[in-house]
Every structure is written in C-alpha cells, then in structure tokens.
Amino acid sequence: MVAARESAAAAAAAMDASKYVRYTPEQVDALERLYYECPKPSSLRRQQLVRECPVLAHVDPKQIKVWFQNRRCREKQRKESSRLQALNRKLTAMNKLLMEENDRLQKQVSQLVYENGYYRHHTNNAGLTTTDTSCESVVTSGQNQNVVVPPPRDASPAGLMSIAEETLTEFLSKATGTAVEWVQMPGMKPGPDSIGIIAISHGCAGVAARACGLVGMEPAKVAEILKDRPLWLRDCRSMEVVNVLPAGSNGTIELLYMQLYAPTTLAPARDFWMLRYTSILDGGSLVVCERSLS
DNA sequence: TTGGTCGAAAGATCCCAAGG
C-alpha cells in the first residue's frame, strides 16, 4: 500500500497539468446516454462510440474507458449512499416509536408507584401492617401482631387436613407424566425438570399448587433439593411455620405464613398463607406440595 | 482565503479468459 501510494504520487507528480480535462456538458450528456444504454461497453464498442458520436470525436478511447470506470464507481457509491439513507430513515422512525413507547411506560410506572404508595399509606393508617417496610420480615412467629393478610379460612386441624388431602390428590393428578402445565414465574426456569422451581398449575382458579419435587423423581435428586434449602426458598423473603400436624403415609401438614419477594422492585412483596403437605410415597419418592389459602 | 466536494486520471492488485 505504501509502495502504491509512493508510485501514485510519483505518477501524479509526473502528470502533465495540461492533461486534466473537464468534459463539456454536451460530452457528459452523450456519455451518460451511452452509459444508460450499456454501462460496460467492450473495447470495440467504445471505439465505435467515439466514431459515431461527434462530440466525443476528440476524446481518447482510453479516456472513455476511464470515464466508464469512474461512472460505474460513482453509481455504486450513490446506490450505497441512498441505501444507507433509507436505512437511516427507517431506524430513525423506529427509534421515535421506541422513545414514545418508553415515555408511555415511564408514565405508567410513575402512576403505579404513586398508587402503591397511596395504598401502603392507607394500609398503615388502618393499623394492620408493620411500620417497617424494609427488607426485614413482617412475620415474626406470633410476636408481631401486625399481620398483613387475613388468616386462613379454616385453620382447625380437621379443616387443614381436608384441604391438605384435597391438595395432594389434585397435585398427584397433575404431577404424573407430562400432565402438569408449568407456568414460569419471574427468575425461574420453566418445565418439570427444573430443580427448585415454583410452578402454578393452570385450571385451578384461585389455587396455587407449589411443587418442589415430582412423583417419580429420583431419590438422589430429591435429597439434593432438600439439602439446598436456600435455593429451594430463594424467592421466599420470610416464612413462618405456624402449625404442624401429622398426616397419613408418614406425611406432615404444615401451616405456613410466607412472604415472597416482589417480582420487580416496583411491585410490593406478596404475602401468602400456605399449606404444605410433605409425604414419603411408595418407592421412596418424596412429594412436597403446597397450596395457597389466600 | 480556505476548506470541502466533485470529477478525471492513474497505479496496484486480483481475477478471468484466451492463446501458445
């Protein structure tokens, strides 16, 4: 490249200034017409053009060749330029739409933050919640009287047992084969093969079945899940075991009060009363199913 | 006057087809 530059400079220096010509408008018109007819004329055709066109009579065929070369080059550059301009217009229009959408969403967020603050304020005034809105749990094992959510509908042992049996039956009916319809929750992997996920089954209006371990899951995998309790409860901001009851099949029923982290920083944390049924089934498989009582 | 742009010209390099 350096050699090319040097030789080009040397050639340019040697070039006679008188060689530089500017074609007349008539010549340019003629050349443009010829270019329109044929952008790549052969050597023979170029000589023929010079003979046939009077305004080009005194132009060297070599100059004609160079003119066509440069003309093709210019056309290529113009096409590329117009292509980039069209692309730029499209991107600008897209950018405008995205800016408008962003603006609209920002306003929506502001409105939701405002509403959130408004409802928090009213809840605090009603004396039903803690004054602490930090990361500290609002649930403290019966010492804290400022419980957010209402108690379960039927917290009696018989009522809990009934709900637990119902939940287990429902869960087992869904947790066989691929019958479970898994719904991904924020920050969690979808699908029954995921470990430590929370899934909410479809078709159960108002009822959430929280599953951690499926029937038929390998015992080693279940043990692995149970050992890694922090992961198992990673979405859980706080949890309180309010009551524990023995159940059939070596199972237990626990009444839980849970507070889950908010899916986004702008949304409030969610509070649940949960019923957890834990049981060892035949074959050593473990089933843990939970049901919201809210 | 100066800086930018356009156009003409030329060199270097690569590729391809034709001919010996």
Next chain:
DNA sequence: CCTTGGGATCTTTCGACCAA
C-alpha cells in the same frame, strides 16, 4: 501450465468549483 491482456475495484492525487 504459464503468459498475457483486459476488466473490476480500491486508493490516491490534483484541478475546478463553491460556500463560508
């Protein structure tokens, strides 16, 4: 297979022209 001629492409230089 090698050489040769020509085209394509990229790059550079320089003159002309124009607007600030």
